[in-house]
Amino acid sequence: xxxxxxxxxxxxxxHALKGISLEVKEKEIVCLIGSNxxxxxxxxxxxxxxxxxxxxxxxxxxxxxxxxxxxxxAGLGITQVPEGRRILPRLSVEDNLEMGAFLVKDKKKxxxxxxxxxxxFPLLAKRHxxxxxxxxxxxxxxxxxxxxxxSNPKLLLLDEPSLGLAPLIVEKIFDIxxxxxxxxxxxxxxxxNANMALSISGNAYVMESGRITIKGAAxxxxxxxxxxxxxxxxx
Amino acid sequence: MSSxxxxxxxxxxxxxxxxxxxxxxxxxxxxxxDRVLKVMAxxxxxxxxxxxxxxxxxxxxxxxxxxxxASTKFRPPRRLLIGLGVAGVLALPWIADxxxxxxxxxxxxxxxxxxxxxxxxxxxGLLDLGYIAFYAVGAYTYALLNTNFGVPFWLALPxxxxxxxxxxxxxxxxxxxxxxxxxxIVTLGFGEIIRIVLNNWDKVxxxxxxxxxxxxxxxxxxxxENGSIEFAHLYLxxxxxxxxxxxxxxxLIMLAVYRLNTSRIGRAWMAVREDETxxxxxxxxxxxxxxxxxxxxxxxxxxxGAFFAAKVRYVNPSSFIFLESALVxxxxxxxxxxxxxxIIIGAAAIIVLPEMFRGLALxxxxxxxxxxxxxxxxxxxxxxxxxxxxxxxxxxxxxxxxP
Amino acid sequence: MEVFFxxxxxxxxxxxxxxxxxLGYTMVYGIIQLINFAHGEIFTAGGYIGVIVxxxxxxxxxxxxxxxxxxxxAFVLAMIYCAxxxxxxxxxxYRPLRRASRLSLLLSALGxxxxxxxxxxxxxxxxxxxYPHFFTSGGFKVGGVIVTNMQVFIIIGSVLLMVGLNLFVxxxxxxxxxxxxxxxxxxxxILGINANKTIVTTFVIGAVLAAAAGVMVGLYYGSVRxxxxxxxxxxxxxxxxxxxxxxxTGAMLGGMIIGMVEIFAAGYLASEYKDVFAxxxxxxxxxxxxxxxMGEQVDDTRV
Numbered sequence: 001x002x003x004x005x006x007x008x009x010x011x012x013x014x015h016a017l018k019g020i021s022l023e024v025k026e027k028e029i030v031c032l033i034g035s036n037x038x039x040x041x042x043x044x045x046x047x048x049x050x051x052x053x054x055x056x057x058x059x060x061x062x063x064x065x066x067x068x069x070x071x072x073x074a075g076l077g078i079t080q081v082p083e084g085r086r087i088l089p090r091l092s093v094e095d096n097l098e099m100g101a102f103l104v105k106d107k108k109k110x111x112x113x114x115x116x117x118x119x120x121f122p123l124l125a126k127r128h129x130x131x132x133x134x135x136x137x138x139x140x141x142x143x144x145x146x147x148x149x150x151s152n153p154k155l156l157l158l159d160e161p162s163l164g165l166a167p168l169i170v171e172k173i174f175d176i177x178x179x180x181x182x183x184x185x186x187x188x189x190x191x192x193n194a195n196m197a198l199s200i201s202g203n204a205y206v207m208e209s210g211r212i213t214i215k216g217a218a219x220x221x222x223x224x225x226x227x228x229x230x231x232x233x234x235x
Numbered sequence: 236m237s238s239x240x241x242x243x244x245x246x247x248x249x250x251x252x253x254x255x256x257x258x259x260x261x262x263x264x265x266x267x268x269d270r271v272l273k274v275m276a277x278x279x280x281x282x283x284x285x286x287x288x289x290x291x292x293x294x295x296x297x298x299x300x301x302x303x304x305a306s307t308k309f310r311p312p313r314r315l316l317i318g319l320g321v322a323g324v325l326a327l328p329w330i331a332d333x334x335x336x337x338x339x340x341x342x343x344x345x346x347x348x349x350x351x352x353x354x355x356x357x358x359x360g361l362l363d364l365g366y367i368a369f370y371a372v373g374a375y376t377y378a379l380l381n382t383n384f385g386v387p388f389w390l391a392l393p394x395x396x397x398x399x400x401x402x403x404x405x406x407x408x409x410x411x412x413x414x415x416x417x418x419x420i421v422t423l424g425f426g427e428i429i430r431i432v433l434n435n436w437d438k439v440x441x442x443x444x445x446x447x448x449x450x451x452x453x454x455x456x457x458x459x460e461n462g463s464i465e466f467a468h469l470y471l472x473x474x475x476x477x478x479x480x481x482x483x484x485x486x487l488i489m490l491a492v493y494r495l496n497t498s499r500i501g502r503a504w505m506a507v508r509e510d511e512t513x514x515x516x517x518x519x520x521x522x523x524x525x526x527x528x529x530x531x532x533x534x535x536x537x538x539x540g541a542f543f544a545a546k547v548r549y550v551n552p553s554s555f556i557f558l559e560s561a562l563v564x565x566x567x568x569x570x571x572x573x574x575x576x577x578i579i580i581g582a583a584a585i586i587v588l589p590e591m592f593r594g595l596a597l598x599x600x601x602x603x604x605x606x607x608x609x610x611x612x613x614x615x616x617x618x619x620x621x622x623x624x625x626x627x628x629x630x631x632x633x634x635x636x637x638p
Numbered sequence: 639m640e641v642f643f644x645x646x647x648x649x650x651x652x653x654x655x656x657x658x659x660x661l662g663y664t665m666v667y668g669i670i671q672l673i674n675f676a677h678g679e680i681f682t683a684g685g686y687i688g689v690i691v692x693x694x695x696x697x698x699x700x701x702x703x704x705x706x707x708x709x710x711x712a713f714v715l716a717m718i719y720c721a722x723x724x725x726x727x728x729x730x731x732y733r734p735l736r737r738a739s740r741l742s743l744l745l746s747a748l749g750x751x752x753x754x755x756x757x758x759x760x761x762x763x764x765x766x767x768x769y770p771h772f773f774t775s776g777g778f779k780v781g782g783v784i785v786t787n788m789q790v791f792i793i794i795g796s797v798l799l800m801v802g803l804n805l806f807v808x809x810x811x812x813x814x815x816x817x818x819x820x821x822x823x824x825x826x827x828i829l830g831i832n833a834n835k836t837i838v839t840t841f842v843i844g845a846v847l848a849a850a851a852g853v854m855v856g857l858y859y860g861s862v863r864x865x866x867x868x869x870x871x872x873x874x875x876x877x878x879x880x881x882x883x884x885x886x887t888g889a890m891l892g893g894m895i896i897g898m899v900e901i902f903a904a905g906y907l908a909s910e911y912k913d914v915f916a917x918x919x920x921x922x923x924x925x926x927x928x929x930x931x932m933g934e935q936v937d938d939t940r941v
Contacts, residue, residue, distance in 0.1 A: 048828055074830030086825040088818050090935060098811070099818050103830040151830070253722055258683075258761040261690050264697035270761070362744045409924040416673055417879065417924065419744055424872050424917040435910040508741070557868070561752060568745055601760060604752030611746040612734045 001026045001186055002047065002078075002155055007056030007066075009046045016042045017053070018210040024155070024203075029177070029187040031197040031218065034207035040190040041083050043207070044157045047188075048080050049073040060155070075103055077154035081161060085144040089133030093124050096132050096143055100150030110150070117146035120176065138169040145176065149185075156180065158189045162196060174200055198222045240289055244282050251278050324482070328475040336474040338586060340546065343481040344539055345582035349566040350488045350575070351535030356564065357572030358501060359528035360508025361411075362419040365426025366563055369399045369533040371433065371555040373540025378446040378550045379439070388452035392541050399537030403530040411525045415511070418529075426560055433552040445551025452480065452545050477546045484542060488535055489575060504528055558600070565603045569610060640782035645905050646898075651789045651858065653897025654796035658851040659874035660881070660889040661803065662844025668884030668935055669820040669840050671740065675747040676727055678871025679754035680720050680845050684852025685862035686762055687716040689769050696770040716849040724845035728838055759864040766861040792854045799850055800890055803843065807886065816840055820884065820935070869913055873900075876920040882930025891931060895919070 002024040009017040016039050024030045032040050045051045047058060049070035058066045065073055079100075088096050097117060101110045118125035121142040127135065135143060141161060148156055158177065162170040174196050181187050181200075191197035198204055198218045206214040206227065214221065221227050252275060260271040328336050348370060355363045376395035380386035386394075410421045433440045440446065451472045458464070471480065495501040506514040507521050515521050544550050562585055570581030589599055659681050666674045691712045695701040701708045731746045777786035807813040818826045819836040827833055855870075856862045877896040881888025896916050904912035923930065 050824055050827060069832075070824075070827035071830050071832045074828060080828050082825065082828065086822055088821045088825065090821055091814065091817060095814050099814060099826070099829050099831070102811070102815060147829075250722065250726055254719075254726060255761075257687055257690055257719060258758065261694060264694045356741070360739070360741050362741055362748075364748070406921070409921065409928070413924060413928040414883075416667075416671065416740060416744065419673055419675075419748075420872060420875050420879070421920065421924070424876065424920060427869065427872065428914050428917050431911065431913055509739075561748075564745075564748070597760060598756075601753055601756035604749045604754075604756060607749030608731050608746045608753065609749075611738070611742045611749065612731065 001028075001061060002188065003059040004043075004047065005057045005059070007046060007053035007058065009042055009051050009053045011042070011051075016210055017046065019056070020207075020210075020212055022205050022212065022215070024186060024188045026186055027181070027184065028203060029181050029189065029201045030203045030205070031189045031191055031201040032205045032207055033191055033194040033197050036192065038207045039210040040207055041159050042210075044080060044082075044159050044188075044190055047157060048078060074151070077151075078157065079148045079151055079153040079155075080157040080159060081141075081144045081148045083159040083163060085137075085140040087132035087135065087140045087143055087147075089131065091132055092129050093132060093135070093143055094128045096147050097124075097150050100147030103151055109152075113150045113152065117149055120149075120179075121146055137164050138166070138173075141165060141169070141173055145173070145180075149180065153185060155186045155188060158187065158191075160191060161189070162191060162193045170196060194227070240286060244286060247282060248275070248279065251275065328478045333474055336478055338590065340474065340478050340481055342583050342586045343478070343485045344543060345563065345566060345586060346579055347481070347485045347488050347539040347542075348536060348563045349570065349578040349582050350485070350492050351532045351539065352563050353567050353572065353578055354492060354495065354504075354535070355528050355532035356567050357574075358495065358508065359504040359525055361415060361525055361529060363422045363529065363532065364419050364557075364560055364564070365422035365424070365429070366532065366536055367555050367557075367560040368422075368426045368429040369403065369536035370540040370543070370559070371429050371552075372399045372402055372533075373537030374544040374550045374555075375433065375440060375446070375540075376537070377541040377544045378449050381449050381544075382446055388450070388541070388545050392538065395537045395541045396534045399533040399540075400530045403533030404526065407526050407529040411522050411529065415525065423557070426555075426557055430552050430555055430557075433555065440552075443552060445549055447549050449544050449548040449550070451477075451548060472548075481542055481546070484538060488538070491535075492575060500524070500527070561600070561603070565607060568607055569603075641905070643781070643783045645901050647783060647785055647789055649898035649901035650894070651792050651897070652901055653894035654793050655851045655854055655858075655893075656870065656874050656877050656897045657890045657893025658796055658799065658847045658854075659870060660877040660893040661800070661886060662848045663871075663875045664878035664881070664884055664886065664889040665816075665820075665840050665844050667878070669816070669823075669837055670732070670736075670743075671936060672732060672743050672747060673875060674727075674732075674841075674844075675744070675751035675871070676731075676754055677844065677848060678867030678874075679751055679758070680723055680727075680867075681848040681852045681855075681870065682755065682758060682862065682864065682867035683723055684716040684720045684845075684849030685856040685866065686758060686767065686852070687719045687849070688712040688853035688856050689767050689862055691715050692770050701770060712853050713850055716853050717846045720845040720849035720852075721842045724841040725838055728841045733834070733837075755864055755867065762864060764864065766863050768861045769856045771860075788858050792858060795850065795854065799847060803847070803886065806843070812836075812839060873913070873916040876916050876923075880919060880923050880930060882932040882934050884935035885930065885932045888930055888932035 004020060004022045006019050006021050007017055008015065008019060020039075020043055022030070022032070032043060034040055042051065046053055049065065049068050049072070052067060056066070057064060060073075060076060060078065063076070065076065068076075088099060091099065094114075097114050098110070101113060104110050104113070118128070123139060124142055124146055127139070132140070132143060145158075145161075161173050161177065165173065170193070177187060177189070178200050189197055189201065198221060201218040204216065204218040204221050205212050206221070214224075214227065252271070255271055255274055259274065260267055327339055331339065348366070352363060352366050355361050355366070373395040376398050377386075377388065377391040380391045380394065381388070406421060406425050407418070410418050434443055436442070451470045454469050454471055456469060471477065495504075503514070503519050503524050506517065506519060507524050511521050514524075543554075566578055566581040566585055569584075570577030570579075585603075589596055659677070662677050662680070663674060666672055666677070692701060692708055695704075695708050695711070727750060731750045732743065735743050735746055775786075777784055777789070779785070805813075807817060815826065815831045816836045816839055818829070819831055819833055820840075823833050826836070852862070855866070873896055874893065877892035878889045879892070880895060881890070881892030896919065899915050899919060900912050903915045
């Protein structure tokens with residue numbers, strides 16, 4: 001579904017991505033793990049069209065999206081739950097969801113999606129008039145995910161969904177991610193919490209200083225000695 | 236050949252017509268076409284030139300050639316040029332008549348102002364739109380001290396500078412703490428306030444009539460008389476004296492700016508200008524630095540203002556309107572922010588060109604305004620940019636990855 | 639005592655006009671962090687279109703028989719014209735500088751402000767251009783206070799426009815998209831919201847409000863001038879800062895306050911210095927409550 005080929009992305013003079021290649025197949029959950037500053041968020045932002053690579057190609061469902069602007073890429077069915085949630089702070093929960101469905105034309109569909117999101121996250125239904133910025137971290141994460149679901153994306157990108165959240169909530173979030181995948185959405189997930197990420201993924205990539213260093217099936221990587229030492233906090 | 240540029244051109248023409256017609260083409264209830272057609276013709280011609288460039292000349296990067304090659308191949312020995320320039324500048328009062336001297340003095344005043352504003356805008360990146368207010372403060376300080384208390388020029392000068400600095404601190408402190416953007420509006424407002432106060436505070440500033448009878452700077456010089464040394468006093472009223480005085484002031488400011496450019500403070504200002512957050516992270520007290528730049532600019536303007544009062548020996552509020560602030564800003568921006576030769580040429584152009592083309596005086600400000608915008612859009616480094624700035628702009632152009 | 643209430647009416651009228659202009663400044667700053675110096679000239683242009691339309695109708699003898707049509711056309715055509723002007727402004731002077739430094743943007747805006755005001759001077763002349771008399775006189779008395787029809791018209795008209803703005807911004811998809819872009823442009827792009835389109839929309843709305851203010855000023859004071867946007871522009875932006883930059887309600891409130899203060903200060907203190915008070919308020923706000931009365935609303939996020 002998504003094919004990233006040898007992309008190099010720069011932040012000003014900083015060479016953030018040094019030839020990244022990866023693949024996400026339909027209905028898969030693929031994760032990208034690595035330590036802080038490895039370039040994981042940059043990768044997602046490049047896929048989403050917020051950043052554009054200086055070299056390399058990105059293909060989505062066979063179409064070359066390398067130079068497309070972010071809002072056009074959203075129209076193709078890719079959306080992101082970004083790092084830090086990025087809830088629109090002064091919009092209500094309901095309005096945030098409405099913005100998630102910005103590209104959806106059918107009003108009935110929007111309402112249906114919204115009701116489904118409220119079913120998935122009853123807390124959001126309760127607080128639907130509340131301003132986004134006043135929600136707790138966990139609630140914001142639910143809102144961000146709900147918002148992403150409003151557009152029935154084909155490919156959902158998740159940037160550090162566990163960041164700053166209590167372990168119980170993290171588990172819940174990952175359960176929901178699995179649920180979303182079960183209902184047909186492809187997931188590409190970026191995480192520092194390698195344990196959780198590997199536990200739900202099919203394939204995994206490890207990233208370090210802007211390069212992909214290891215790739216393979218998630219179960220295999222979870223057993224791998226080197227990875228366990230470096231990323232899973234084992235001794 | 237794609238048709239998109241042609242399409243854009245058509246849209247530009249239609250849009251221009253929509254905007255121009257109501258303003259130029261309607262008189263009472265009659266439609267008048269001549270002005271509209273004239274302006275449309277100019278726009279069409281300009282547009283065609285752009286199209287020609289786009290279709291035929293684009294591959295032939297003309298610009299770098301013209302500036303680089305010419306400067307390396309045809310430049311006569313540098314020292315000779317500088318020597319001639321210096322000689323010309325020093326000898327000017329003897330070669331020119333009073334009209335010429337007056338113009339030269341005005342150019343030098345604007346150079347001094349431009350250099351002062353350059354510290355604020357060009358070095359520290361702060362948009363000051365009320366710069367002329369400090370000029371006014373300096374001028375009126377000397378005027379008031381001299382006519383009310385007989386304070387001589389050389390004594391009033393530092394007082395004026397201190398007051399300018401104080402006012403600068405008062406205005407700058409709260410503004411710079413917040414958003415740098417606010418400085419533009421605050422200084423704009425401040426400039427207007429000064430003008431309004433000067434115009435209305437009749438008791439002190441004599442309102443629109445202004446203050447007359449200001450004495451020129453005085454000089455004591457030794458005279459040998461009957462075998463002993465006496466000191467005689469001379470007022471430097473003569474334009475020749477005035478010229479050398481302002482020349483000295485301008486050179487002083489020039490030296491100060493030149494030293495600042497390479498000093499630690501100067502580099503701190505440039506860091507703040509480029510990326511304030513990054514500068515803050517490297518330990519620079521950005522608010523304090525910005526305040527210093529603003530105050531220093533104020534001091535230089537006060538300096539120039541006192542000179543102005545001493546030269547014309549009459550001050551009134553009409554010399555300190557927003558237009559003047561805008562002119563000085565144009566000098567700095569169009570000349571190339573941070574570039575001393577650019578400012579010199581800019582000041583000369585702004586004073587001399589209108590004298591030469593008196594008929595086009597009405598179009599002057601419109602042209603400057605348009606030029607300023609065009610400069611930002613097409614060539615933000617200015618006409619004769621400071622070397623470092625030009626490099627920075629080039630680097631940004633090369634590494635931009637977002638289409 | 640009656641003087642006091644008279645001043646209140648005067649203050650509300652002036653404040654409404656400042657509020658309309660301040661909204662344009664605050665919306666544009668909220669979405670792209672630019673002080674749109676040329677906004678004052680859009681206000682002026684609106685005033686000019688109004689007088690051009692009304693003079694046209696008067697010369698054709700239509701104005702006396704159809705005063706309301708005249709009013710309607712004056713406002714609508716001014717709004718349309720200013721919308722075109724604002725779009726041109728954004729496309730030519732601001733959009734190319736979207737990624738440039740703040741200073742470049744400000745200088746470009748300043749250049750356009752100078753260009754437009756001088757352009758209007760060159761095309762329409764240096765002198766005041768008088769609005770035709772037709773609707774402007776007439777009023778009524780409440781107690782000892784004289785309220786003119788024009789004042790009622792301005793206050794009610796402004797309120798209607800501001801209510802309309804509120805509805806648009808809070809209830810419509812496009813309005814919410816505008817707020818979304820103002821709060822987090824990157825995230826909005828990820829959701830499929832085209833930043834350019836929303837930014838242009840913001841400019842258009844600001845211009846429409848400023849155009850209305852321009853026509854109102856022309857009707858209320860009887861004439862317009864090429865430089866009439868300069869000082870009101872400074873005051874209106876101060877009003878926006880007073881209310882909290884980026885905050886729409888703040889701009890409305892700030893405008894009203896500045897209008898009131900100006901009228902009262904001019905009435906009870908010194909009328910030659912009336913322009914100074916807005917500036918004093920600005921400095922005081924910056925010293926004591928820099929984020930404004932109702933708090934700032936700006937996008938401070940990065941990629």
